[in-house]
Amino acid sequence: CLNPFLDVVDLLTRFHAKYPGVHIRLRQIPTEPAFEELRNDRAEIALAGLPDPMPAGFEGVLIARDRLAFVCCRSHPLADRKSVRPSDLVEHSFVDLTRQWYTRRQVDAYCRDVKLDRQVSCEVNELATLFDLVCAGIGVAITMRRLAMQYREHLTIIDLSPGGPTI
Numbered sequence: 001c002l003n004p005f006l007d008v009v010d011l012l013t014r015f016h017a018k019y020p021g022v023h024i025r026l027r028q029i030p031t032e033p034a035f036e037e038l039r040n041d042r043a044e045i046a047l048a049g050l051p052d053p054m055p056a057g058f059e060g061v062l063i064a065r066d067r068l069a070f071v072c073c074r075s076h077p078l079a080d081r082k083s084v085r086p087s088d089l090v091e092h093s094f095v096d097l098t099r100q101w102y103t104r105r106q107v108d109a110y111c112r113d114v115k116l117d118r119q120v121s122c123e124v125n126e127l128a129t130l131f132d133l134v135c136a137g138i139g140v141a142i143t144m145r146r147l148a149m150q151y152r153e154h155l156t157i158i159d160l161s162p163g164g165p166t167i
Contacts, residue, residue: 006047006063028126030100049102049167068110068164069145069157073137076156083159086116093121095130095139103167107142110164131155 012024029037035055037043050060070084078084078092097104111118121139124130127147134141135154144167148157 008047030098030125031102032100049106051102064146065166066144066146067166068107068142068160069148070140070142070160071131071134071148071151071155071157072140073135074154074156075137076140078140078158079156081158083161085161086111086114089116089118089140092118093139094118095122095124095133095141096120097127097130098123098125100125103144103147106165106167110142110160114162 008026012026015022016024031048031051034043034046034048035058038046038058039055047063050062054060070078070089072079072092078088081088096107099105099108110116122133124133127143130141130143131148131151131154133139135151142160142164145157148155
């Protein structure tokens, strides 16, 4: 999920060229387990959403910011809209990440703030599956705009009104 924000492959390629003897183990895991890996000395760095507040003993460096957006398949009844209000989304079935993911917690907080009682019919543990399910019309999602941009040829990205928080 870092690709829209940071070219991890390029970064690792340059690092490996400079330090060929260093073994790198790259794993994709949710935010909370990533902090546990750091806390238990099983990782030296985590690239993750910055929780507010940061857990005690950790320091974060901002790499990028993003905003939440609504995404749906191209044939969805809302696909022709420029923006959607929470009241437009009530009757729609959602696909979302599991609650361990920072993005999910931000989406949940946004929905609480705008009083959107959404029905999450499918929870997944990785973004590619989430977007595949949205593209297939299984459900709609609220997610970070730049993450959704990777799938813009297959889905529709719509502004939220009111807009979501900067993440």
